[in-house]
Amino acid sequence: MAVDPRLAAVAEPRVMRFGVTERRLHMAHATAFGVLILTGLVLYLPMLAQILSDRPLMKSIHLAAAAAWLTALVLVAVLGDGAQLRATRREIERFDADDLLFLRRRAAPSGRFNGGQKAHAIVQAGLAVLFTVSGVLLWLGERDTAFRLPGTIALHDAATLLVAVLVAGHIAMAFSRPQSLEGILRGTVPESYAAEHHAKWRPARAVGEAAAGWRPGPMRISLALLVAAAGLVAIVALLRDIAG
């Protein structure tokens, strides 16, 4: 009797690649990036700015999205599984001999992250800091010229160029391997995919839908409510400041 290939696909065991906290952190970055790059491009490219010259609206959305992004990052840190995030950071910042080989485009077995994925995450983390610092300086510089440094615009612009190239490559690679896309969206990847692309990784089998496995306590929830309220106040203040 022939086996329905769809059943075979369902039957394949899956392994956990990304926990809930990691996926939420990724979603916070991805959503904010979408809004920030679209509004930012209008503010940034003279050609688009001339077509869509409602600059104050674009600027309001851009600044509100930036404030919402930073708030979301703090919320993920407060509500999420901190031990897991710290473990992930240690995983990403350490390069072994195989990772370095991978970066030199040689065949080498990878752990949960390959050398390229580690390097990408590190540069993106650095860009997050640089965008925040240069963005805050741009905002302050409009209020007080003492904050206008000669390279603020150059830094924000160069970071935009770099992040656009990186994210374009990141998305292209995700779509070229649908299993990796499933990993970041649902948490799990097929066991065979893990074995093929991440040979040194010894993942845990996923049981049913990926369970959260982590619940924030009441203190964390109260702190998160405070952070969310502070973020909202900041967003409203930003919008009022621009409107006024």
Add this chain to the structure above:
Amino acid sequence: MSESPPQSGRPIGRRAFLGFVGLGLSSLAWGGAAMDLVAKSTLLVPESLRSALPFGKGWRIYAVSPPHPSFDPATWRLRIEGLVEHPQTLSYEQLLALPRARQTSDFVCVTGWSVDDVGWSGVRFDDLLAAARPLPTARALQFVSAEEPYTDSLTLEQARAHDAMLAYAMDGHPLERKHGAPARLVMPQMYGYKGVKWVQRIVVTDRVADGYWQQRGYDRDAWIGGSNGR
């Protein structure tokens, strides 16, 4: 997530992160000069493509209270008032009938971008004010935009600079709406925020009044390369 030994390998990533952030932050000091160099090199690119370049030269339109004011040649009026013997109300036709001056000058924005060799046509301020006759106490001109609350001022001496004008045409065409139709202040020796667009009223005053950007911390005398911390 992982049972592989988490401590394998060297923490190269942390050093790379700190190095990258450090390099990025140091560019706050040298990035401006680097960007100027790159912008100059984009002049090798054809002008039609240049405005699409991120570091290229091209207009960036700022608006403080959109939408841009609209212009109807039939009803538009320019008022010249304040410390003058004969307050004036000029129609668009009357403005165009005044002695016409032409110039080519660079436009430099305080935020770092610039457009070279813009061709302007318009009226020099001595010609514009001749019929109104400023009183002896007159010291400054306040330009009031139809885009409220945008205003800015020049001293009479600054307004008499050889390349200052109230422009109504740019690169051979009537001023476009986004560039301030029908008339804008052009003062090439100062940063672009002094160049009030959609000018509808010129008030002759005895002192310089702080305008929109001065109230937000920008210098009153916006000399290029000699103000706003540059």
